[in-house]
Amino acid sequence: MANYLELYPWQIKAWERVVESLGRLPHAILFTGTEGIGKLRFATRLAVALLCEGEEKSPCGECRNCRLFSSGTHPDLHVLTSETKLESMDSVLVSYADRYLDDQSSRAKRKNPRSTIVIDQIRALIESANVKPHLSVNKVFVIDPVDSMTNAGANSLLKVLEEPAPNTFLVLIAQSTQNLLPTITSRCQKLLLPVPESEQIEQWLMQLKLRPQQISAIQQCGKGPIVGLQQLQNDEILRSTAFVSTVLKQLQRHKQRDLFELIELGIQLGEAECLDELLRLVSKLIREVAVVRERNQKGDTLLSEIALRTDQRKLFLIYDHIGLLRNQIRAGGLDKTLAVEDALIAIDNCVR
Ligand SMILES: [Zn+2]
Known part of the structure; x- marks a missing residue:
């Protein structure tokens, strides 16, 4: 069902x-x-x-x-x-x-x-x-x-x-x-x-494994838990999209990339979500590098332009590395800020 x-x-x-x-x-x-x-x-x-x-x-x-x-x-x-x-x-x-x-x-x-x-x-x-x-x-x-x-x-x-x-x-x-x-x-x-009573809402949201800040944001939205949850998800989608597009814009630069901006945005997004987004991005880049090589020319997207300057072997390594970082912060065994920094520096190092 x-x-x-x-x-x-x-x-x-x-x-x-x-x-x-x-x-x-x-x-x-x-x-x-x-x-x-x-x-x-x-x-x-x-x-x-x-x-x-x-x-x-x-x-x-x-x-x-x-x-x-x-x-x-x-x-x-x-x-x-x-x-x-x-x-x-x-x-x-x-x-x-x-x-x-x-x-x-x-x-x-x-x-x-x-x-x-x-x-x-x-x-x-x-x-x-x-x-x-x-x-x-x-x-x-x-x-x-x-x-x-x-x-x-x-x-x-x-x-x-x-x-x-x-x-x-x-x-x-x-x-x-x-x-x-x-x-x-x-x-x-x-x-x-x-x-629902506010306790019922809290219990339900906890079952959905939401973070305490997310739960209180939904409780305070004043539009009922279902609308609150939808709004939160929409906001998070917007924030994730903005984060990924800023990462791409920074990678487009050949030098003077502002990693601090990215680290800050990543932390605002939530460290685990940030690493999830970076994993998705790396996996897209891996595919794009393959496409660019096969065509022997770049497409007209930002991703394709970046793929042309990317070391594919390093990409595979950092994919595993970021996956590991994500699992470690989920398990609570690693400083979250450091994990975000580490992942972003690794990606920065792959792109010339
Ligand atoms: Zn039936």
Whole structure:
């Protein structure tokens, strides 16, 4: 089963209650709760449980329906979202949500991605809702965030809520009912999802092996742990990209490279992450040196230009060396700053 369906620890009790009533759920359920607490994952798990043909329906993770869900191709699961929300969605759900959005090229033409669920999406939903389930007994539509629907969209959705097709479930998600038409909320069973206690968040993040500074950054972001974690990961990706590109720019110079700048950036990134990035960089360089030699000329990238001036034999040696340094600092047996310095000096020595 895709990890994606795993519940967050603070959702377990709420899930037990939902499972108990699975056989008699109304056709429309509205999950509410603050940002970043995992509403979409909870709702998706319910959607898959409704499609699952396993006996426990928890969902089983093994039946045809569960496996198709994980591969992103279940024909009876439909996900409607906005273009902005899509950007932070897990990849398994993106394949479902994409079907209801404009194609990539039309989206690319817009200056900013749309933050609303538009009437065309609801029209497409109505069309799908009128078709019998293809594979499962049920057919499920997840709409997140339902309060980002345009008015026209909301009015169209009302029709589906008023005259539900048989074996069709709508699972709606919003932060609160505040911005929803009362005619919509009154036709749904509402369930407020729990906000985790700060201790629960801390324990969960510790299980993910995050560092104390990272945990407190997430705790303080004020947007719920899931959003906090995503932001942290995005920031770290940006910082890693910036670090690698600075290393490359320094290596491009023939002399007077500023290793102190790199060491400082590497430490800011976190020593272990820095060494991971350097390992990836060295392995890319090894490949690039081979490519440059085979072509007998350099390509037009910075990496290729550097590869031309790189001693390949030394590269293999420092790859092993940096790997060793990384393992040693992970095991706590080496001064971290020294390890970063050592790795950067080694790379500097390979490039003329
Ligand atoms: Zn199943």
